Amino acid sequence: MNEKIKMQIIPPHVGRFIKWGEEDFESFWEEVAVKAQDEIYWFRKWDKAFSWDEDIFKWYAGGITNICYNCVDYNIEKGRAGRAALIAESGETDEIKVVTYGQLLAMVMECASALRGIGVKKGDRVAIYIPTCIESVVAMLACARVGAIHVVIFAGFSGKAVADRLKLTGAKYILTQDEGTRRGKTIPLKKTIDQSLKIYPGEIKKVVVLRKNKNKEMTLMKGQDIYWEDFLKMGRGNSSAVEKMESNEPLFLLPTSGTTATPKVTVHNHGGYQIYIHAMGQWIYKLRESDVWFCTSDIGWIVGHSYNVYGPLLSGCTSILYNGTPDYPRRDMWWDIIERNKVTGLWVSPTGVRGLMKLGIEEARKHDLSSVERVFSAGEVLNPPAWQWLYEEVFGNKIPVIDHMWQTESAGPLIANPYGLSLLPIKPGSAAISVPGTKVDIVNEKSGHSMPAGEKGILIVKEPFPGLSPTLWEEHKRYLKEYWEKIPSTKSYYSGDAAYKDDDGYIWFVGRSDEVIKIAAHRVGTIEIENALMSHPAVVESGVSGVPDELKGQVACAFVVLKSGFEPSEELKKELLLHVRENMGPFVVIRGIEFVNMLPKTRSGKIMRRVMKAIWTKKDMGDISTIEEEASVNEIIDAIKRMQKCN
Template sequence: MRSFFPNYELSLKDPETYWRRVLEASAEDIYWAKWPDKIFEWEPPKPFKWFVGGYTNAGFSAVSYKIRKYRDKPAYIYYSPELGVERKITYWELYQLVCDYAAALRAAGVRKGDRVMVYMPNSIEAVAVILAAARIGAISTTVFAGFSPKAVADRIELTEPKIIFTQDYSLRRGRRVPLKENIDEALKISPWRPEKVVVKRALPEAEVAMEKGRDLTLDEFLELGKYTDCSPVFLEANEPLFIMPTSGTTAKPKPVVHVHGGYQVWIWHGAKLVYGLEPGDVVFNTSDIGWIVGQSYIVFAPLIIGATSILFDGAIDYPRPDVFWEVVEKYRPTLIWTSPTAARLLMRLGVEQARKHDLSSVRRVVTAGEVLNPEVWRWLYEDVFQRRVPVIDHMWQTETGGPIFGYPYALVKDMGYGMEYVKIKPGSAGQPLPGVEFEIVDEKGNPLPPMHKGIVVIKRPFPGLTPTLWKDHERYLKDYWQRFEGRLVYYTGDAAHVDEEGYIWFGGRADEVIKIAGHRIGTIEVESALLTHPAVAEAAVVGVPDPLRGEAIAAFVVLKPGWRPTEELKRELIEHVRRTFGPIAVFAGVEFVNMLPKTRSGKIMRRVLKRVWTGEPIGDISTIEEEASVEEVKEAVSRMKILAETSRE
């Protein structure tokens, strides 16, 4: 195994030395009230521990520890194009706000270890609640402000929050989303009862029901803390910072735990190595604080490093198709952090939207969430940024807290003109970060050589990896850790292969790999092949049952403007893919749709495509961006099946 990241070999051969060096390097940014006694400790099946005996607080590192250096510097620039609201807050103002929230939480009876739930869109107030909870040793859990009442109820039941923060309404593409009403409905479903529900009024003219004795407006809540102190609580490095439940489908979501010590060190480590993040940076991250990307690289890491973040609340193409690029010109970010699906949407809208605006502030673009298809990478790198800035794909999970595969920004920023140059391979997530020792294995756990597709497993813990699930360590061991030939390994659930130069290529989730007559093809590989056709703007594929071959490919395609959906074009697309994969690429059909079912965070909901085909219950789709996309898929599947029946006759 190899990696182009500096000190990778040291991190595996002598992790004690490597992580002590990282601790020392990060000491200006991460505050330790007591320096750790021990780097790592693990006695399976107990949870592993990092930086044992050290005392810190991620909320303190992010705010109080920064005001001496960055007092009058903007910490956040909030912008909502739909509300027409812009607001800036300095590090000093953020410190004061966090103190107010911390005091009010304490006055409301919240203590170390109590859970605080946040069900709000991206906003300064939501960030302040998360940081204030951390400051007093409470455990936050942030729920994406698009989940349905049932999904929220599941998370309430899992985490049992003492207090819930929400908003009256949010706006999404001109529609009101009734967040407070969703909380009320969720509390009718869940057996757990919080002591307080705090409501931010974003639309004061709108009516909202308030339950006497339980519900408070945000102003009423802050009044509680008027005479209460906001002093921080320093916690042992392995005490919980927040719980981030994964998105469940049929099973209950998994309540992933991240802790104060290892999480802080890991997100700092990734920010420095992959993003090259410095205090002078302005970060435009299009994620949501309800997802791990928003938690790590909107809330905590940029503040810990002393950067400025653009806190964007809205859709990147509404109310104008060039809103994304407007933000870049107006607020001058140096780092754009977005999802591949968002990039595909921007590509579909056309490069002319980007060329209306001054993008000269941008120094790098990073993406994660799904594979950045080579065609989309080339569009960003060549058409939009004209080969001026690196476009860096990388990979991580909710469970890892930060990046585990990527490219070292310090070695790609010269784009080949400097002495130290790392080649970016479009479609590859790069190589492992220091501390990440991995293998590609088959279904029996046997290691596979380069160019063989299998499942990614990680052979040892690293500081960002979740050590447990909230109150369910047994499920954590069962779902994530597997013993292969006496070795205990972390099972990522992602399918990939490694090429001869050590680059990793992800093909989607292991359960999304399409198995055609014994051949394994990744969904991402087929989608990337479709995207190289000049007619295709977006594509999603799934494997569907085939009586002869086990599975076949069902493809759903969004066309670029100017192209017409025809039977001839369907045949052309199938042949186009077969030129890449050969005759093993057997299609159940190709259908054209106007939109794909995607979450608001930009991930294609392939399970929806597959379940529509098989007739299984679709499950919770409350995170979906456009509900109409599901109806489109149902009609497309119906057409596909009719054509298949006709051809058999």
Template sequence: MDLVNPIVRRWLAEAEEDPDAFWARAAEELHWFRPWKRVFQHEFPSFRWFVGGETNLAYGALDRHVAAGRSGHTALVYANERGERRALTYAQLLHEVERTSAALRGLGVEKGDRITLYMPTCPEAIVLMLAAARIGAIHLVVFAGFGAGALSSRVVASGSRVVFTADVTWRKGKETRLKEIVDDALAIDRGAVEHVVVLRRGATPPPWTGARDVAWPEFLALGGGHSGACEPMEANEPAFILATSGTTARPKLAIHVHGGYGVHVHAMGRWCFGLRPSDVWWSTSDIGWIVGHSYIVYAPLLTGCTTVAYEGALDHPGPETLWKIVEELRVTGLFTSPTAVRLLMKYGAAPARGFDHRSLERVFCAGEVLNPPAWEWLQREVLRDRVPVIDHMWQTETGGPVFGNPYGLAMLPIKPGSAGLPLPGIEATVVSAQDGRPVPPGEKGIMVLTRPFPGLTPTLWGEPERYASDYWQRIPGVYYTGDSAHVDEDGYVFFAGRADEIIKIAGHKLGTIEVETAFLTHPAVAEAGVTGRPDPVRGEVVSAFVALRQGHEPSAALRRELVEAVRRELGPVAVIGEVNFVRTLPKTRSGKIMRRVFKAVILDRDPGDITTIEDEGSVDEARRAWAEMRAELAAQRPEAGAEP
């Protein structure tokens, strides 16, 4: 059965037949100071796009719209959980960026220098990102809330000369003192840092370190006598570096460049999300993640639409917050995470029904697989099939979407649980981990990318050897995504989880996503995370950690119901070793479940680097649940660990 619309089929065919011409047409939609001499140059394992061309992300995001007569169009709307709002037009945002660019130069920041932003998602931080790109400096944004160790390691690895921070940020009504965390991080290792620039927002003055620390007004005053002009950048010069989100033990610093990255996120904004200048677009992410870089800041502004930046929790001061903002700002396109959807599921559909969200035209999810039960809840129960809820997939390293439903070209039928198809310009296949050969439809394997595309990181900052070994040499000649997946007979891709998290039970392979989705079919379950536990008979069995919805309590009877729900969905091959009830799951700040923490808990090992974790108490929570379950199993049977 061919479900692909003829329009999409034509785009896919053109991209496959002549990739260079295809991407050149996409690049022509952006501004170039100087045209490229060569579209693509492969220098395995690295590569270059639009070689010799000169552009600048910040110029394309601001100056060209102002020059086109759109000065008064709203560029940025800032909102936070405290009810504060602020809006900037394209002319106003450009003015602030020019002023900040001059201040950076006044501080001594030059083209090629690195700066670290440890700031909340606020206008000043977004202005800084654009100002750094404007003068050719390289920004590294670290999520505001990471601990001192995580911040220190990233600052040192990047070689940053300046750290920008705020005194405080707010989440769920609580104040986090960011400046103190910066001080602690620099006490661990100051590296190349010369100055800390501090944005004051709170009532209590932050601690101060003499000549090193600079207040925000004094920083801006340094711009006097300096230019805020744009620096033309060769297409392959770095715009920013960003650490991967941290489900692996040691984050990597991915590089994204002015040319290829800009082309990719702009094109995928149009093709995948249907971005257009008239949109009020809200990505609920944070600027500390690639989604925040690409679809809060760069792609919406390259498109010329209005982008919404939100600081705080989506369920504070109440579960209606998201829907209240959609109504207030007349949001047309919403991009959120499956974690956020499952969070809102806990409260039911009633909070959404109290608000008018008729302006909303489409909703997108990414970060982890949008499990079919969560999709069903949002698509049917909340939105009542009025607008589509579309899953898609990408990574920090890819810059923008690689698998999805091309809503902006011609939307295809939605298959719940699928990330869609490889998008135009993306060449991908599922191969055997053993020999690298393509596997037939329906068979699980490793998802690989067979050809570079403009948004793909060309290397890792300071670790070119690791880039080669981790991505291009695991399965020689192809880019290793690290994800297990299968493709169905229609070409739709279904991701099963990270390849190293596949559970092997008596020779059968189960993806973590499959098992977690099966748990979510039970109405008591809000979230579930699973891992494989060694078993002397079957090789592995499933160890599950389950958080319940409001109004449900753990019990032996509920545990039996959950085991039965999984077997009903997946069959007898899904052997559940135990169900551990927890209040919260260990997740990264970007919402990804840290399944390696579960593995460490049940094997009584050190979980490694957990500086990216949302709630450190969730590790202790998992340990508590596992200890209780182990004691319960031991009381039931002498062979503790057998299937309950």
């Protein structure tokens, strides 16, 4: 830790805590686990907190635990049976369900018995293709309870994307739903599963179908498909007991979100995972038993796993599950949920914030949001204009709005402001500092040398931490190659994210490493140009990509979404080009700007800049199974045609 930061920004007690985690991470994380035993129970204490032998690291080896027990049973033992564990709201149907910890335990036990009843055993992979709701969370917890490995697949993926994930994980059982809805349109989920099994039949033993529309009959495959109610009946007489899991046995598999082509299947284990997300829940989010926590993510993503489900339940608080969009059927859906439930902590992606901006401040001002104590955002950089809108206009400068960074691989926050320990000064556009117990640096991608303040490089993590995925499913060599051998001179975890440190040690992300644009001798992050564009009052969102240029090597091309009330024009394009030049300097060369209605994004809200670049260079777009709206690709194709025609 830079002494300057410690003295000027970080309170002494927090500085000492961070320094301990950097200098002796093994004893640090052992003590963290010991002190967390009030919330995380171990049937048997670990033999060794950390080991790293033959390129395989382990956390709390020999320790016996089970995250389901700690999320549900242990809360009952602490007298929380009558407390609301989950509030599930559907924007599509207006249905609201509240489940207490006592009720949740009964549902999980019933589902665990049913899983054993259909033959699920410890180590089996169980795919869950159900939207965010009570039943999908129960399924996750029940899998964990019996020692099965859950594979949650976002309930919006196509048959091909589902087939790919079934094949990658070797799932033998599928839990799905007959149908869902999105903006009032029926989504045939079971039909999608049927399509996926034609592409990849695999060795699927059972497909369990949760019926939401009981008025519609459906065709079931004899011997394979069963309804949810029959599934539960098959559990009668079977044990619902907790499977005692060694700390390093897998809890779940989750493919990465696909911004960088082919998904990698990350593995997260019972022991290290729960210690890490519980610690981050305390140190970053300040989760406590009295919280009503609203994380707007979907359970199909790592954020949904960690802070819709496991993190809040480990802390004994109430977690809101929302299935739907923020603007359907009403434009104030999220604000209404916050007011009615007296939400205290809000987690929303930058894409979500920009979407709320587009809907207008008047939607927020219809509601009493005074219960909210803090707001967190991650997934991409929370652009300063979006931060300013949320902090100043929505919440009136009264509560912290905190940007931070993490990955599917990290399970929880990696770079963040430690709000739960002590709130540091907020710098809009920066994710702040490395979280306690991690040791990061910004280095030159080729030499591995540490970069001075203000110089861009790659974020690395020098030592493993308990939340870090220890391998890729059945691809350990690929795991080592992709993450630990990327920079030969260092044995460090390669994040793939380009960033720089400022003089205070705060970290500023500028894009993925392959998205940094090299204009002549200058390295410019796509996010830096996007921030400059978004600082113009007409722009609500922008996506920037580097494209080849004969003279300068690379230049930028930009796609802009306008705020309501602004119209595309050649004059506005010129104004935006001048605005970027004035904000960043003349060295930032933009080939062209085109206006679009939407940007290509993953279902988790990340801008797919590689898709924009691939279209420009006429190369294969790679895996786009995670894309939110396929129509966005056509918009970029048309925009690039216009741009190239002008040039």
